[in-house]
Amino acid sequence: MEKAADALHAGFDLGRGPLLRAALFRFGEARRPFLFLTAHHLVIDGVSWRILLDDLDIAYQQGVRGEPVDLGTKTTAFRDWARRLAEHVAEGGLDHEADHWCEALDARPLPVDHQVATPGPEIGTVPVELDERDTEALLRSAPTAYRTRINDVLLAALALALSRWTGQERVSVELEGHGREDVLDGVDLSRTVGWFTTMYPVSFELPDLPDGGLADWRGLVKSVRRRLRTVPGNGFGFGALRAFGPPGLRERLSRHGDGPQIVFNYLGQWDARSAESQGGLVHAEHGSFGQDHDPREGGSHLLEVVGAVQDGQLGFTWRYRPDVHERATVEAVAGDFAEALRRIAGDCRGTV
Structure with a gap:
């Protein structure tokens, strides 16, 4: 299955298409079939996957009942949205954000183990995972205890790990957003499939590193939350x-x-969701499957940290370039990040 998935991932041709592929794995009567879907990132993002899976499930149930497939009224096309956005920016609609983004690009470089000028070996990965108890505390208790969102908590732990690694009070991170901000009048993207993802820089100041005490952890999360609130338009304007x-x-x-x-x-x-009682198509979601990146493609950053909750456990994959960083270095920083999350989870369990 992994081999078949990798072949589908690697088989896209942007010049000819198609840019969406599927494979159905059958296991006999002992297990349910496994439907594998993959699309080139050029045409789909994380929100789009939810839309696509919902549409597929709706169409399946309508077909089972013998009804014509009806997915509702079409929302704004990606092409039309892109053209409208270009016109909006050209007319000066986001000029007021220019100074903020120019200042946000003032980031200090990360420490490196090797100075290289040519592409090195394939990308390496370091996984870190929290158990179900800590995951539950972060998802359910932390937002209440700290009066904030889970992303703020995750970024607080990341900022702390980066600060300890670099020895700097100021650390910078590129963040990703869904990119579907309500910026243009008369636009509805609620059911539109496309690559809307935005990326934007943010810097955090950590003058006082926490030692694990209640006030310290709350202060850290609060400072990160406060900094994120200064980002205009959830970062949408930077890419535009x-x-x-x-x-x-x-x-x-x-x-x-x-x-x-x-x-x-x-x-x-990406937790499993049961649809048996409703006769739905999808009974469980696996999330990422196979190599969804070409291991020879170094990407635009030295480090990429991507995570999700799967089967009740929060996990992150740290992608790094072995020609720049030793695995031991990345393991140490990723370990600090995971340990900070565990300490925050423990703090929430003890205070909520």
């Missing part, structure tokens, strides 16, 4: 200005070497 802004601003925001060298993305919960 870099693509469609005035030439001088586009050059400044796209300058090679500027900005954070680590990107963070929390994908949410």
Whole structure:
């Protein structure tokens, strides 16, 4: 199954298509069939997968009942949205954010183990995982205890780990957003499939590193939350200005070497969902399957941290370049990140 999935992942041709592929694995009567879906990232993002799976389930149930497939009214097409966005930026709709994003690109480089000028070996990965008890505390208790969102808590732990690694009070991270902000009038993206993902830089100041005490952890999370609240439009404007802004601003925001060298993305919960009682198509979701990245493709950052909740456990994969960082280095930073999350989870269990 892994081999078949890898072949489908690697078989896309942007010039000819198709950019969506599927495979159905059958195991006889002992197990349910396994439906594998993969699409090139150019045409789909995380929110789009939810839309696609919902549409597939609706169409399946309508077909089972012998009804014509009806997925409702079409929402704004990706192409129309992109054209409207370009016009909005050209008319100066996001000019007020320019100074913020130029300042946000002032990021300090990460420490490296090797200085190289040529591509090195394939990308390495370091996984870290929390148990169900800590995951439950972070998902259910932390937002109440700290009056914040789970993403703020995750970023607080990441900022702490990066600060301890770099020895700097200021650390910078590239973040990903869903990119479907309500910016344009008359646009509805609620059921639109496409790659809307936004990426934007954020810096955090950590003058006082926590030692695990209640006040320290709360102070850390609060400082991260406060910093994130200063980001205009949930980061939407950074990519829009870099693509469609005035030439001088586009050059400044796209300058090679500027900005954070680590990107963070929390994908949410890929937990199993039961549909048996409703006769639905999907009984459980596996999440990522097979190699969804070419291991020879180094990416635009030295480190990529991607995580989700699967089967009740929060896990993250740290992708790194072995020609720049030793595995032991990445394991140490990833371990600090995971330990900070465990300490925060323990703090929440003891205070809620």
